[in-house]
Amino acid sequence: MPERRPRPVPKRSVLGHPVAPPSPARLPRLDRIAYGGDYSPEQWDGDVWDRDHRAFDAAHISTLTVGVFTWSLTEPEEGRFDFSTLDAIIRRAADEGRTVCLGTGTGAIPPWMARAYPDTTRVDFDGRRHRYGQRHNACWSSPDFRRLAARMAERLAERYGDHPAVVAWHVGNEYGGRCYCDLCAAEFRQWLRRRYGTLDELNAAWNTTFWSHRFTDWDEIEAPSALTEHWGGEGKTAFQGITLDYRRFSTDNAIRQFADEKAAIRAHSDRPVTTNFMGFYEPLDYHRWAPHLDFASWDNYPRRMDEPWGTALAHDLMRGLKDGAPFWLMEQTPSVTASRDVNPQRRPGIMRLWSWQAVAHGADSVLFFQMRASHGACEMTHGAVLDHSGRLDTRTFREVAALGGELASVGDALLGARTSARCAIVVDWESWWAVEMADGPNRLLRYLPTVTEWARPFWEAGAQLDVVPPTADLGAYDVVAAPLLHLVAGDTAERLHAVAERGGTVIIGCLSGRADEDDLRFLGDVPGPLARMAGVRVAETDAAEPAVANPVRFSDGATARGRMVFEVLVPEGAEVMARYGADYYAGEPAVTRNVIRGPEGEGHVWYVGSVLDEEGMTQVARSAIERHGLAGPYAGVPGLEFATREAPSGAVIDFLLHHGAEAVTVRLHADGTDLLTGRVLREGEAVVLNPTDVIVLRR
Numbered sequence: 001m002p003e004r005r006p007r008p009v010p011k012r013s014v015l016g017h018p019v020a021p022p023s024p025a026r027l028p029r030l031d032r033i034a035y036g037g038d039y040s041p042e043q044w045d046g047d048v049w050d051r052d053h054r055a056f057d058a059a060h061i062s063t064l065t066v067g068v069f070t071w072s073l074t075e076p077e078e079g080r081f082d083f084s085t086l087d088a089i090i091r092r093a094a095d096e097g098r099t100v101c102l103g104t105g106t107g108a109i110p111p112w113m114a115r116a117y118p119d120t121t122r123v124d125f126d127g128r129r130h131r132y133g134q135r136h137n138a139c140w141s142s143p144d145f146r147r148l149a150a151r152m153a154e155r156l157a158e159r160y161g162d163h164p165a166v167v168a169w170h171v172g173n174e175y176g177g178r179c180y181c182d183l184c185a186a187e188f189r190q191w192l193r194r195r196y197g198t199l200d201e202l203n204a205a206w207n208t209t210f211w212s213h214r215f216t217d218w219d220e221i222e223a224p225s226a227l228t229e230h231w232g233g234e235g236k237t238a239f240q241g242i243t244l245d246y247r248r249f250s251t252d253n254a255i256r257q258f259a260d261e262k263a264a265i266r267a268h269s270d271r272p273v274t275t276n277f278m279g280f281y282e283p284l285d286y287h288r289w290a291p292h293l294d295f296a297s298w299d300n301y302p303r304r305m306d307e308p309w310g311t312a313l314a315h316d317l318m319r320g321l322k323d324g325a326p327f328w329l330m331e332q333t334p335s336v337t338a339s340r341d342v343n344p345q346r347r348p349g350i351m352r353l354w355s356w357q358a359v360a361h362g363a364d365s366v367l368f369f370q371m372r373a374s375h376g377a378c379e380m381t382h383g384a385v386l387d388h389s390g391r392l393d394t395r396t397f398r399e400v401a402a403l404g405g406e407l408a409s410v411g412d413a414l415l416g417a418r419t420s421a422r423c424a425i426v427v428d429w430e431s432w433w434a435v436e437m438a439d440g441p442n443r444l445l446r447y448l449p450t451v452t453e454w455a456r457p458f459w460e461a462g463a464q465l466d467v468v469p470p471t472a473d474l475g476a477y478d479v480v481a482a483p484l485l486h487l488v489a490g491d492t493a494e495r496l497h498a499v500a501e502r503g504g505t506v507i508i509g510c511l512s513g514r515a516d517e518d519d520l521r522f523l524g525d526v527p528g529p530l531a532r533m534a535g536v537r538v539a540e541t542d543a544a545e546p547a548v549a550n551p552v553r554f555s556d557g558a559t560a561r562g563r564m565v566f567e568v569l570v571p572e573g574a575e576v577m578a579r580y581g582a583d584y585y586a587g588e589p590a591v592t593r594n595v596i597r598g599p600e601g602e603g604h605v606w607y608v609g610s611v612l613d614e615e616g617m618t619q620v621a622r623s624a625i626e627r628h629g630l631a632g633p634y635a636g637v638p639g640l641e642f643a644t645r646e647a648p649s650g651a652v653i654d655f656l657l658h659h660g661a662e663a664v665t666v667r668l669h670a671d672g673t674d675l676l677t678g679r680v681l682r683e684g685e686a687v688v689l690n691p692t693d694v695i696v697l698r699r
Contacts, residue, residue: 025325026272026294027364028167030415033407034063034099037368037385038331041066041092042073042085043375051390052372053096058392059385060404064093065330065367068103068173069135071152072110078148081155094165101330101367102166104156104261106149107173108135117144123181125234127227136176140257141183149257154264161269169273170330171261174299176283178250185223191249193218205518206241213239235437240519247433251285255292262292276330277321279314280448282436285429287469290321299331299369300358301339305350308357308641308659309459310452315361317427317467324418324466329358331369335383335396343381348395349692352403353657356694360643360655364415366407368400410675413698414653417645421464422630423479425455428470431486434519435511438486442543445511445564447484450611454483454509457614457621462632462642474499478628481621483509485530489517493529500533503601505624508534509608510565511541526567527607534607535574535594542566542583551581552590552616560616562590567609574607578616591620633669640664640689654697658689665689672699 028034036056041049056064066089067074075081093100114121114132120142121130130137138145153171160166178184196202199215208214215221222228224243230236237243262273272294277286279298290296296318302311318327334351337343346354355366373384380388385400392401432447458465458481466477470492474480480499485492485508493513500506513527522528526538542565544550549561555577566580569589578591590610596603604627606620625631632642639660645653654672658664668685675696681687687695 025296025322027326027416028099028101028272028295030099030167030364030412032062032411033359033363033414034101034328034365034367035404035407036061036063036098037065037371038068039064039066039089039371040069040374041089041372042070044372048372048390049092052386053092055386055390055392055397056096056098056371059397059401060408061098061371061385062408063099063101063167063365063367064371065101065103065170066090066093067105067156068170069105069108070103071105071108072112074105074156075110075152077112078116083159090160090163090165094163098165099167100163100165101168101170102156102160103170104149104153104172104265106138106152106171106261109138109145113145113148117142119181119183120145122177122179123184125178125180125225125230127180127225129181136174139179139181139183140253141179141181141187146257146260150260150264153261154267157265157268161265161271166269166271168295168328169262169265169269169271170297171258171265171273171275174276174278175254175258176278176281178246178283180223180225184253185221187253188223188246188249189218189221191252192221192245195245205520206239207520208239211238235443236439237437240434240437243437244430244433244519247283248285248288248430250283251288254284255289258289259292274328274330277318280317280427280451282429282432282448286317286321287427287429287471293322295325295327296321297328297330297365300329300354301331301333301337302354305344307452309456311354312357312361312459312641312643313425313452313455313465313467315358315363316465319362319419320467324362326362326364326416326418328365328367329355329363330365330367332358332367333383334368334385334400336381338379338382346383348399351396351399353659353692353694355403356655356696357641357643357657359414360641360645360657362417362419362645366403406676410696413647413651413675414645415647417647417653419464419466419643419645421466422477422628423458423463423625424466424468424472424474424477424481425451425458426470426472426480426482426485427451427467428485428487430517431484434486434515435484440543441511441541442564444546445611450509451483453614453617454481454621457618458625459641460618461622461625461630461635463625463630464632464644477504478630479505479507479624481507482512485509485512486514487517487519488513488515488529493533496530497533497596500596500603500605501598501600503598503603505604505606505627506533507606507608507620507624510567510610531572533594533596533605534592535572535605536589536592536607537570537572538567538609539570540568540585542568542585549613550583550610552578552610552612553581554578554591554619558615558619560619561613562610562616563613564611566590569607569609574605577606591616634666637664637666638662639691640666652699654699656689656693656695656697658691658693661691663688663690668697670697670699672697
């Protein structure tokens, strides 16, 4: 069998097609935080436009995202273009002194395309060819779709590429899903040829001697779906290797389509290009995509209203995609969503609080979906700055206008400001896929909730946190947390070890170090390449239903509970920090800490052998945070979030955001001026923050 080697698809080639080399972030040129959002005036006549723009003036709206779903309007039949309506929309925005983020309109194909080119519609996981309908409905492998989408982007860029009002380009919309058609299968096989080179390499990576799967011809390989390798849904596969690779391929396929449109735009326009991501979106690896963006942007629709640390983490992810550069909050609702079974209203003050939270974590924009409520179709009940009546005395509009006034008064003070974090959490999409498709030990374990709970104690401590991929440079961090790092590839283990060698702290979670990049198990003790630095091995792994808890008792007397996974640890140099309190392994180690002495000091490596509850993760994380003096000034104040950014001018801006249900009184940590009120505040001054209150302190 040939020697196995790392086989990443080259970053500067997507599916064999050259793309522009990854570049540093390029941000839209602005003189204030962009404020506004998605606007579809093509749905109404000119009288409504007049009323809208008067309302936008009252709300201090500066930026409109237009053209996101206009393909069937701008190209009503193949090759016949009509830009008259879009001309009028952009002209009106410019005349009103507003900037434009211009969409390519390619997030939904026009009806004529599906009829003329049936291969442009997707085949779903169950093998059904979809007919025309909905949106996000195109196959990225279809040459016809790619050709026509790139042409649409090019025609738009030819017409508006140097328009003074256009400050950014918005390609597609909320890329998502996967296709399983014959075109995708053929592209997948070509992708595999480039990744593996030979069938021997592929067979070794997928362990195809299992179940008589050894391939002898590339054309024998099928896309993994309900008709081939999967049983019981997308999360259950007979061969993890092929499914893992198809998810990598699907991300690259989406990137290629995006890159085609970006290249078409770039031929005629130098304005920065983005597409709107969706936070922690499992189907597409955003870390793999990030180098191809000019700047990151995303749509914030929290599924829970009581987990502000989860939203903060998603903002931190977006900030990290371009090495800490500011991102755009491309969408949020000003009031209510319309995509779930139950869609509650945002309570008074919440929209403002969440908007400032985005800015606190790196956003240079606060944009809404939508500016005016749609007249019909599935989003007609979705919240909007202006409801169907267009009234300016609704609570929603009053709150939007008040926030607009605050942002206008702040001006450019926050533009380009960055966050200097010394804590990082490793998020690995490939481990996410691998953990959730594994047959054991616990199919009910979910990656994102675990990562979110690991991030919570950092948020509560006010310790600034970056979200990084396992390939990131870790040299700037004193604390690195790596939950569920199931796959360990390349030099990841060595770089984590280096953090501890220079005196830092590394926290590793259960089910880590189990498999290589192909999801083949390491033929040695768990946690594989992480075992030496952790000073521990996993002797057994137990599992239980979510309702089952095992007490975990720390050596200092603190108690917590473990759930889902229970690894029985055998220290090999590490100190036992906590032990299980029940079951046949009662008294056995559950949490350990290994001391590593390096040339720059003493480092610590924690290993957490179970999915700990809030108390347990707080015990571990706070130990690391406090060891390095990284807790914020309001650590432990219930509901009070602390975040900080440093402006290009050198000014430091601190944010105090109160998510709690009760008022809190704190002593201010520094002298400064509240940018929202102009009030000069002094260090040590008692400040009362009521629920949803915000202070933006420039010091």
